[in-house]
Amino acid sequence: MIQRQHVVNDFFAEAEAMRSAYDLKVKDPYRQTVSWQYFCAPQMYTYLRTVPQQVIPEPLFARFMQHMKQWCIEHVGLLPMGVPNLHLMVNGCTLGLHSDFQNGTLGYVYSLTRWQTRKFAGGETLLLRDGIPSYKKHHVQGESLYELVPAQFNQLLLFDDRIVHGTQTIEGSMDPLEGRIAFVGHLRPTSPVVKGALDAAAARRVILDLQRDLAGQLKDREDCKDVQGTVTFRLEVGASGQVESVTVLIDHLVTAAAGYAASAPVDEVRRIVQQGIAALKFPDGAGKSTVTAAVLVPLPDLRPIEIAVPHAGRAAMLREVLRAQLKELEAQGFQIEQAGDEFLMREPLAGTIRIEATRIVAAFDPPMWVPSQREHFQANLRDSLGMLARAGG
Structure with missing residues (x-):
């Protein structure tokens, strides 16, 4: 049974292939085509991020996600929520203390960092310990207040998303080959x-x-x-x-x-x-x-998620557009199938999306998510169905 945090070493059999693909993509600065987002919130976050498919070949990354999904269902009963971000942290990069309870049940960090031969200081994941230091204690500092988890190569770190956490500031090289490289994402409960x-x-x-x-x-x-x-x-x-x-x-x-x-x-x-x-x-x-x-x-809202959006397009054309959109989710390991006019989804939530003559109707089981997570899912679903309706004319 897993509680506060958990580390899995040697997580993915093709880790070396993923790291080699990354190295090949970024080693030549004159030919690098990766679109990095420089994510900077002053005094809080500073790092570079992109989607893993920018540097990892699609078939290889799909195998990683399939392995991740199967491992998570078997060992923690949760599923990854979408595609993780690929973080690159070089000299000066940091993640300040924060919690992610609105993002997931467990946070995860999967490392492709050559930790044993690294040329930087810092980069450990910092997890604040439980409890409030007593005012009666004369001297409290360092790892009596927090735990530092090194980002070892091919290591999966899981931790309770409510824990206040961060990443120690990197001090060292600016070379993307020598930085802290990791997938970062979140896990949530799925339908049974x-x-x-x-x-x-x-x-x-x-x-x-x-x-x-x-x-x-x-x-x-x-x-x-x-x-x-x-x-x-x-x-x-x-x-x-x-x-x-x-x-x-x-x-x-x-x-x-x-x-x-x-x-x-x-x-x-x-x-x-x-x-x-x-x-x-x-x-x-x-x-x-x-x-x-x-x-x-406490138990969340147990009413099903139900959304209906009107459309003025041709139902057959909208089904083709929706089928193409859902293919992207299937590539990430989600289970989707078409049954007549309905698209059935079993993961991450069991539900249906149906194209009717004048409206698009979605219905999903109530998720075991905190209210903000459900609200975010509903808003995104409504926006996606609205875009689909407009695509039909």
Whole structure:
């Protein structure tokens, strides 16, 4: 089970190929064609970034993302949200202290930095420790307040996105071959992932009923109101629909006062959640299945996401445009298929997009995301559907 943070060494078998592709792309300053964004917020952030496909061949990067997705579902029950940024940090670059709870459940840093032979100081990921230093302590400094995680080559670092974190200022070379090079992104819960004999839609309904039941149980519990965080779990379900085993993948339940330290309110919420999970009953199936799902505490809005946008174009043409747009998501490992007039999406959220005669209709399962994440998804979805409608004339 993963809680606050986790490091995976030797993460991707083709890391050397990705680093070689990067080196080849940037080593000749007269032929470099990478479009870097110089991201500078004075006294906070200074670094260069681009999309990985600018320097990594598409097929190679697609294999990385597929490996990343499969590893994340299996080990943490979460999915990458879109494509990560590729960060390049050279002399003077820094990431000031911040938190990313609006971006994801876990943040990740995948390093292509030649850390053992680096020619710079700094570059470690700084993770602030839990707790408030006591005024009674005579002297508190350095790593009693934070932890420094080196960006070792081919290392995946995962950490709770609520943790205040940053990157130590780089002091050294300006050469892009000698900088700190890393993919940076975020993971979030997906709709329940079902493998085996169970009908996926029926299994998702069972999990949604669990989430609604937990929301009701926790709503009026004053002793639990300060508990927050995400629990993901994998269920082994027998042919009878009974849960045979439960594996907790991540447990991020905390209180603001105690952090990850032992806490009676956290223990009580954990008991309620685990009791609800163990009592689940799925429909009978033709064989065994696994279900991977998440619970966010406090429980978020459990209404489905539903958006309808009018259009005046030809439905057939709009379907072709939408199919081309969704191909880009498929290349990143998302699961999408067409069924008649509908496009079915299973990841990162289960839902449908349907082109009707006069409108485009999208409907998605309620996500286990904090409100700002849901609002951002809805706004982007509405904008995307609006652009699609205008493309149809």
